[in-house]
Amino acid sequence: MTELEQQQARAGVSNAAFSRQNALSWLVLGIGVLATLFIWSYLVEREERAAHREFLLITDDITSAIHKRMIDHEQILLGGAGLFDAAVEVDRDKWRILVERLQLANNYPGILGVGFTQVVRANVLSQFERQIRAEGFPDFRVHPEGERSLYTSIVYLEPFEGRNLAAFGYDMYSEPTRQAAMQAAAESGKSWVTGPVKLLQETHGVIQAGILMYVPVYYGGLPVSTTEERLAALRGFVYSPYRMGDLLAGILGSLTPGVGYRLLDTAPGLDNPTLFSDIDDTVTSPALTRTVQLSLYGRDWQLEFESTPEFDDRYNNSGWVPFAGLGISLLLFLMATLLVLRRDQAELLAHAMTQQLRSSNAALRQSEERQRLVLKGSNDGWWDIYLNDMRFIASQRAWEMLGYPPTSDFQSLHRWQALVAPEERHKLIKLLREALQSDQSAFSIETSLSHQAGHRVPVLLRGAIQRDESGLAVRASGTMLDLTEQKRVEQMKSQFVSTVSHELRTPLTSISGALAIVNSGSLGEVPAPMRKMLEIAETNSQRLNHLINDLLDMEKLAAGKMKFELRTCSLKELIDEALAANQAYAQSRGVNLVSHGCHDVLVRVDSMRLHQVLNNYLSNAIKFSPQGSQVVIDVVTDQDTVRVSVTDQGEGIPAEFRDQVFAKFAQADGSDKRKQEGTGLGLAISRELMAQMDGCVGFDSEPPNGATFWLSLPIEAQAEVQAEATAQVQTPSVLVVDDDPMIADFIALVLRKAGYLPTTSVTLKGAQQQLQETHYDAMVTDLRLQDGHGLNLIREVRAQAALAHMPILVVSAYCDEGQRLMHGQVDELLAWLDKPVDEKKLLSMLDAVMNRARAK
Known part of the structure; x- marks a missing residue:
């Protein structure tokens, strides 16, 4: 192309860019610039409002x-x-x-x-x-x-x-x-x-x-x-x-x-x-x-x-908007111009893109169909949560599991939370929050949801977490599996084990007793050829009796039927009792029991169950220690916890077995020819017992240098024990009413740390009875209770002359509903706080409403 032709071509392009046919491109540019300015203005204003709100909160605090x-x-x-x-x-x-x-x-x-x-x-x-x-x-x-x-x-x-x-x-x-x-x-x-x-x-x-x-x-x-x-x-x-x-x-x-x-x-x-x-x-x-x-x-x-500059910078993140918007607008302008100038090429490109889009849509439909068939075959429901605006959507199968009509609309996440069983809600929210705040990309959680008919539906929630460039979780998607049948089978298995164990216990007790009487010589001297066989029979009947007791304990723990009587006890006395109980067994094995650092601290435990854990640790240590060695029990306190360790001089725990130490029926040597007898349930039972007493267990081992099994418990403060009788006089008392025991205990813990004396109730009827029997300085209540509505309790309190001026703080996920039901009534001694509970806001609002009550 000659120089003259090139100049004519450039002139033609320039004229076409400013021609009437290209007006649409200029319109696109104008709309893009205006949209950019509007978005930038909106973001700047929103950041300023957010900064002002946080600034006011901090300065007020x-x-x-x-x-x-x-x-x-x-x-x-x-x-x-x-x-x-x-x-x-x-x-x-x-x-x-x-x-x-x-x-x-x-x-x-x-x-x-x-x-x-x-x-x-x-x-x-x-x-x-x-x-x-x-x-x-x-x-x-x-x-x-x-x-x-x-x-x-x-x-x-x-x-x-x-x-x-x-x-x-x-x-x-x-x-x-x-x-x-x-x-x-x-x-x-x-x-x-x-x-x-x-x-x-x-x-x-x-x-x-x-x-x-x-x-x-x-x-x-x-x-x-x-x-x-x-x-x-x-x-x-x-x-x-x-x-x-x-x-x-x-x-x-x-x-x-x-x-x-x-x-x-x-x-x-x-x-x-x-x-x-x-x-x-x-x-x-x-x-x-x-x-x-x-x-x-x-x-x-x-x-x-x-x-500070750091504070201002946190709310100055919209500076990129005008540049990005202008760049996008120019890009759209250039693309529109090119489309006008290259109509033929654009038509060909559009045709090719149409074909590609059709192909992609067909592939997408096939993929969606495969996913639908897979989900249908597995009988799972699916769900999808957008964390930025707390919206979620669930499949037809997910709603059917809970007895609700299916919907294809997005729902507020609060509705989904309301379906979680009250006793599981706090635990589930805690586990989900930990998963979202960590760097993991997937999670699996078992929980219970409320069916429309009123019963509980056990489900397995499995999901994947999507994060942005900074690692912040923005979306979570996954499936929901109905575990009703699986739980039913597990319950049948548990009932079967329990029934068999109970049915075996009676005849086995008779057999063991009879063998013990025969071997003791009470019925006459046992012939020497028979004595060895009878002793073997008695020993194995005792082993079978231990196995049945362990099975029954595991069944009670799994079903939540084991009763615990938690009392303040001397740890030294419990350890001394455990050492005395295992002294004869240690002597029979040629093992010496040694105790170090046994401080006399107070712990709140079920003494019988802690004795069972200590006996388990000591008997295992004695069993796996060679003759002539020693088993050391050591007690160490650290601020508000105490740790009890039992150390043996055996061969230690193999590395490949460490993940299974506290599992049911777990044994390092699982063969029929293993040297040491046992059911493999003792440590699993010990872990469950300690969890019920707010404790934890663990172990350390470096083969062949033995193993150390430990348990940890919170120390019961001496001052708190001595002051328990006078605490009601010295500190303001608060009645906490919530149908979720975990939330009620959490609020009580926060109030106790702040100097209040809390009492909890999980039912409306229980709260009414406590208000009749005891004077309280204030009340913290939820609205939706198991046996009634919190507003009914508030109206009953206000109707009684002695309680008419009691300060009340409502802590609920349904505060809006409660305020609407008040029909505009003004109560200066009634405050509202939305869930989830924020410790600082809870104490601040309770102090404020109690101060207003004192001023009246």
């Missing part, structure tokens, strides 16, 4: 945590003041014991101590100093020196060590900022906080802003109804000093992700009003800011919050 902790500190000082009010005489030892019981370092990090400063009149100053010196402080003086009409000397300050030694004897009334707060506390009779000061404890390290809280103490028997009377009766102040940096770090901990804050004292005339700041001043334009006013004990504080 910080403000609430500071407010609550300062109230806690006031309660500590009021307790110290109460000691002076109640005791005839308070000395240094009593003060030290009081403060040690508070465990400040563990429970209230950031507080330097709790002290008492005594008011000393000028005319008795010398006498006061001589009195303190006589207590063992020969160099004591009230400082700073100087003549004043009134002195206040720090007498007690615990812990009396480290930084606190510098404050002993200090007259806080001599410093204006401290004096103003002390004067206000004395005149009002209320707790008071100082402005920012430099504490005497700032003897080394980085100097932090400090504050002090004062609670006035008055002489008993004197009138304190007026300001003048209170000043005349003033005995001193119980107080605490705080380094603000340490205090706020102890209060907030990890509550400030992505948010910087500054705490200011807004009183006028302060040289440096900043109490603490972790705001990066180099960041000049944070995306979000907030200011909160906080008034506490005579001081007006101001919290200034700023989002």
Whole structure:
């Protein structure tokens, strides 16, 4: 092609691009650009709203945590003041014991101590100093020196060590900022906080802003109804000093992700009003800011919050949208233009693509048909969950398994969760959450679903997890297998084993007893040729009896029929009993039993079942240990758990058998000629028994150096056992009502950790009976209960005069339904919290509704 032809061709292409025939391409470009702008604007706005919501939640949590902790500190000082009010005489030892019981370092990090400063009149100053010196402080003086009409000397300050030694004897009334707060506390009779000061404890390290809280103490028997009377009766102040940096770090901990804050004292005339700041001043334009006013004990504080660059970056992920949208729009424009310019080629391409699409559709139909036939043949149902918007869809067979009419529409995942049996719901959600949060790509879970007719349908859920580029789970798909027939067969097998075992036990007991009587010589001397055979018969009848007992135990555990009486027991006593019970067997085998580190700790167990586990461990260790060796039982405690280990000197456990150690009928040597007898059920039973007592089992082995089998149990705290009788008086009681026992126990655990005394009920009738028999300070209830609706319980409570003002927190997946059924009725002492339960929100909302009840 000549140069002139090339120029003409380029001109033709250019003219065609701007021709009327290409208007559709320009329309596509315009729509693409407008759509890009709209999507970008929407994403930016959504990110800003999400960032603002999270920012408000975090700053509210910080403000609430500071407010609550300062109230806690006031309660500590009021307790110290109460000691002076109640005791005839308070000395240094009593003060030290009081403060040690508070465990400040563990429970209230950031507080330097709790002290008492005594008011000393000028005319008795010398006498006061001589009195303190006589207590063992020969160099004591009230400082700073100087003549004043009134002195206040720090007498007690615990812990009396480290930084606190510098404050002993200090007259806080001599410093204006401290004096103003002390004067206000004395005149009002209320707790008071100082402005920012430099504490005497700032003897080394980085100097932090400090504050002090004062609670006035008055002489008993004197009138304190007026300001003048209170000043005349003033005995001193119980107080605490705080380094603000340490205090706020102890209060907030990890509550400030992505948010910087500054705490200011807004009183006028302060040289440096900043109490603490972790705001990066180099960041000049944070995306979000907030200011909160906080008034506490005579001081007006101001919290200034700023989002950090890391926080802002989390909600600034839409910058790629305009570039991607513009690129796609240009690509579509070019494709449309090429289609216009190359109509013939486009028609050919469309024809080829049509053929390819038809071929693909035919292959897809064949594939779908094969899958349908496979699922139909296996009698499985299928399901598909989109995790981004929590929607799911299930096949006709899946709905038929549960007795519901099939639907091809997407459903809310909450409906599917509602079909899970209440006793299985918490376990299933936990297992699914673990699978989604891990890196596994498939899972298999057995659970129970509720049939429309009311019965339970056991199913096997198998699924595959699809993840995005970052590894986040976005979709889960799989099958659902009805296990009703399989469970029925298993139950028949279990019943058969149980029936056979029970039927064998009676004649076997008679046989064993008869052989024992014959072998004992009670019926006359046994002829020597017969004695050996009778002994063999007696031994094997005993082995068969052990096998039957093990089979019955496994059947009871599998059916959930084994009863456990959990009580607080001494672990040392249980171990000693197990050692004594196995001593004769050990001597017969030439094995020595040794015990190490048997600490006397308390555990909550069924003593008979734990004795069974220990006997199993010890008898196995003795059985597999060579003659002349020793079996060691060792006890080790670690914070709130205790571990009991039994170690033998046998050949150890082969590597190929380790995965089967705790399986039913598992034996390393399964041949008919094995050296050691046994059923292979003992360890399987031990594992199930420990699981029922909140314990766990395991083993360690390095052949040929023997094996160590261990069990672990939570320690029952001594303080909790001693305080059990008085806990109802000291802590607020809460009735927890939920038809799912696991959720009820979980809520009770959260409340117990927060200082409440919870009681649980899984039925409406049980809750009604408990409310009649016991006084509760609050109630937490679900709506859909096994024998009624939670709103009926709430209406009954409100109808009773004694319970009309009880604070109630509804924790349910059906809060919307419950609020609609209230028909717009307003109840200030009723709060709503959606499931799943969030520990922080649960405690926050319960505190709020109980505070509203106290205010009424």
